[in-house]
Amino acid sequence: MPMTEVLVVGAGPVGLALAADLRARGVDVALVERRTEVGAGTRAIGIHSPALALLEASGATHGILERAVRIARGEARADGRLLAAIRFDRLRARHPYVAALPQSDTIEVLTALAPPVRRGVTVESLRQEADGVRIGIAGADDLRAKVVVVASGWAGRSLVYRDGAVRTHHYPDRYVMADVTAPGGPVARVHLERDGVVESFPLPDGRRRLVAWAGREEVPDAAAFLHQAVARRTGVEVDTTGASSFGVRRAVAPALRRGRVIVVGDAAHEVSPIGGQGMNLGLLDALTLAPLLAPWARGGDGEGVDRWERDRLASARHAARLAFLNTLLGRASGPRAHAARSAALRTALRGPGGALFTRAYAMRLDRAASGT
Template sequence: MPEVLVVGAGPVGLALAADLRARGVKVDVVDRRVDPGAGTRAIGIHSPALALLEGSGATDGIRERAVRISRGEARADGRVVAEIRFDSLRARHPYVAALPQSDTIAVLSALAPPVRRGAAVRSLHPGNDGVRAHLDDGTEIRAGVVVVATGWAGRSLVYRPGAVRTHAYPDRYVMADVAASGGPIARVHLERDGVVESFPLPDGRRRLVAWAGAAPVADADAFLRDAVTARTGTDLDIAGASSFGVRRAVAPALRRGRIVVVGDAAHEVSPIGGQGMNLGLLDALTLAPLLAPWVRRGDDAGLARWERDRLASARHAARLAFLNTLLGRAAAPAAHAVRTASLRTALRGPGGAVFTRAYAMRFDRAARG
């Protein structure tokens, strides 16, 4: 019987499993997906997560594959409004490590136990001495503790319908990874017609994300190509673009008996800026050192504080994501001018340092190193 069962083999579940394995905890991992997939979604790993990933040895592998973003630019009307210097952070990793999510999964998979794939958990039944996980194929897994890291789709394993209040924004975005120059600098173009974000990736590629309003996008490639040209003055060949919406949700609790919830299963924030994945990584990697004494000696000291801190961090990230969403919307000429001037003033001097720390998740309760 495993001491810990991790349900979900995305970056958050794998990071937890790899860390527990490094600590000598017997851990099993199951995932409903047969194939982990190669699609890239979240791409940026921030300094606090990189520091905590050192425990399993994952940081070195991530650094080898990633582009290190040391600074970013906020631009409007063809000019730099403000500069964000990640390399000014007092941290062991003063940068954002940008790499495809498939690469992050590859690094973590090499360190975590083998994943039992095609294993969908149907229900969880906690008891005094452990949890029984019932799978769709009729089998059962018993574990001392179960950690749900499934993303939002597995929320029903823990929470009653309606228990996690979810707000869907009207905004839609279009995203693609394309071959483009620009160096290791993140650029956010805050234009009248909406934001275009451009983040570097390995191998001379960049992640482009453009605000698309509230209406469905019929041709994502054409929309993104036109939006990038009109808002940044850059012509790019774009293929494989996709559109997505954003939601906000923060669960009221992260524990139910011996079941713990981490990552998007417990909270969703806008994916812009990688806040969601990093929140989940910090959930998992601050939980890991508390699990061995809990499953082995019944010592749950620290879990209540962990839960309070993680919920507070999730609420803070949700507020920041809401601000990002507001800033990224289209605006009338006068409102755009006021927004640009206000942002320039706010990010000048100490305000820029505060925003850098906030964007890099240095205000998260788990930030250290």
């Protein structure tokens, strides 16, 4: 049975980015995906500076930037007033902005650079062998690879972790989201209002991603709720047809490696999407792992993988804390608490804390950001 050097399980943005990077490095890499169609999964839109820098190795950055809106400035607002401006264009980075584009566009760019995806392939087991990993496939012959990377999202955790090994915290918060045609230009805005947060992020072609805190109960009519919430909290009337609701959770795995099986992205750690950390965390997992896999798959001892694991676990814990803070700030509050929160944020974000917050939000504090 022939043996692939690296097999990537999962063809979302993280798996595709890893496979494209490995292919550019001359690695024999295969990519399998359970879903038969493209498009299911998350709807992340923002790619931050460190990930853009690392995507250059495969050539993906150019294609992404051709399609994206470059967000150089953000605003935190409350009660119709500007609390502080967040200046991504002042970052000391090769890409001092956030690239915002539909996830479908990101997938198109990465798919063109990655090896062909084998779809409709369900991985049932991963068994360690002396020289690699045997991959059990539902209804088909086994595959073999020197190294396997699981990038399949939370649904693939059972391939690596036993039940209960990855503790998951379910937040009580619900959110409603839609992509709409709306004014606003290339500026990201976060409205921290008494009734809860509204996030408004630019997308190409005059569209914006709107996300609103919706309380702790399921929303029966997401479009109607979002329309009313945006109008009441920001004063803007938009058509929110097609809105959907979602909950959030947090999970950070205790380890990312079991022998020659590595786990990246949401398969290992999930953070609240409020604040835009999740997909970028997975991209940084994959793109810092890629240069270590080539020599390992060709007979090396995996030098550097242990350090990579320690750094990525530390970065995941940091991202989870930041996402938790974003979730707390986005909840509704009483008049006094809201006034105190607004005053505290105005003070913090207009002082040295503003630069620190910008770096944290743009993932410049991630351990992968050094040199990017």
